Amino acid sequence: MASSLLEGVDDFLAYLSLEKGLSENTLQGYQGDLGQFLARLGQTSKPSSWKKVTAADVSDWIYALSEEDYSNASLCRKLSAVRAIDSYLLRERLIEKSFTEIVVGPKLRRKAPFTLSIQEVERLLSAPDDTTPQGLRDRAMLELFYSSGLRVSELSGLMLQQIDLDLGALKVYGKGSKERVCPMGSKAVSAIRAYLSNGRPYLVRSKTGSAVFLSSRGTAISRKTVWFLVKKYTSAAGIDKPVKPHMLRHSFATHLLTGGADLRIIQELLGHADISTTQIYTSVEADRTRSAHDEFHPRSREAGTAL
Template sequence: MAPGFEEAREAFERHLRAERDLSPHTVRAYLADVDAFLRYLALSGAETPAAIDITVLRNWLGEQHDAGRSRATLARRTASLRAFTAYAHRQGWLDSDPGLLLGTAKAGRALPKVLGHEQMAAVLNVPVTTDPKDLRDQAIMEVLYATGIRVGELCALDVDDVDRERHTIRVLGKGRKERVVPIGLPALRALDAWCVRGRPRWIRERTGPALFLGVRGGRIDAGTVRRIVHARLARVEGTPDTGPHGLRHTAATHMLEGGADLRSVQELLGHASLGTTQIYTHVSIDRLRAAYRQAHPRA
């Protein structure tokens, strides 16, 4: 990559991390897209961001489309380019912002995979031993389903984030927005079992306040949580294979099916927009149609 692009890329990374305070995952995704675009631009002989215009942006996205990139990938890459060109314009590298002329690539939403009520109950009722790993894994499954929090939010929980008197947990969500989420008695009991009989056996000098630990005493990571969820679901025959996000979908869907209003579910999940939460109404309708076709004699 030309030196001019390297400097621009490094400045953009600092902007994403320090000024916009985006999550590490989002920063990595944006930078990967911008890196790919700048390499494409360099192949044309360009050496600085000043060579960026609407034509080269559309040509690159067109090549991505022809290469078979999914609609979701194209939507994210469009967003990445817009963020970069807007920053380049503010820095004075571009006379105008060509990203404003890009159309919005709609990703399209697939209906999320959710577990039925009986399936979820079977997963949570699997016998649990007194082994710390078993106690931790059970508490993780209960908390994910009870609260619908994201896997990153679960990993970031500290011991003091659990309010047992009020039956709530304090969660730090996207954009470092804090919210308080209710949690049910079964999840609290599983947490108590882990905190009393499991967590103390894994505590080390470097453990700190983390609620959920790995076997070496450090804060648990998202990859470990995903493996736990997949393994737990695999223990119940006929249960769809999904991850922590599938449990989040399941919690939201079950709440709506139980009569919760959409605004309450939005608050629970920490969605900035009610439109994001509305996908769960589509899930419930889809499940209703499936049940109707299966049960009604004249469906």
């Protein structure tokens, strides 16, 4: 049983690691935010245990951070970390009542994700030179990225044993080591077959493992290299838009939604634990619908432009 503030954090982080299977980067994020909260408590109310932490302590901390020009997104993330440990302590009966239940956080308006049009995606996927091993690799990588909506880490860490080309599917281990099965489109399957036959063998070295996408050194391609290549081919395709993380993943989800796919199916394909995360893509479709209305509906046109 945790008796001090630090012990409570250590127990919570152990729970997230061992029972929830969260990544080291995620754990470090929680540790940093909670450490900052404990530092604030040490400067002000100095409670000796989590039982003595109050909603006022949390609210005052968030307000103090807002005065330091933290963004609303950062404030929401930090408050989320404190809410998470609050929930854990309650569940373990280490505290008797919540110290975050009545805390009101900043309103966070999530921006619509950056996406490409279908025509831009087609140009991007056609950009690699498929007469070279690297070009075959890059074409297969981009096709799969867009076809299956993978995260960058899932793409770069993909192993041969996760792919079934005959079924047109792959097994993916996402956040928290959660497993999901993703379908592959026929063009992605064809591109991967071509790469595995005529590209990957030329990139294999003596110590190469079972990673699907290999660097010139024969090692698994890195996330940084994936984004360098996406940026390179975006430019080569004449797409004058900033390259953002998860660009093809966002385009995958948005194009499915535009085509009529159910939001729950998209949630499953993306590996989102919460449907609210997937709902951000509805704002993209809403913006597109609104633009069409403004352009074509006679009562949306400015005076003097009606036919």
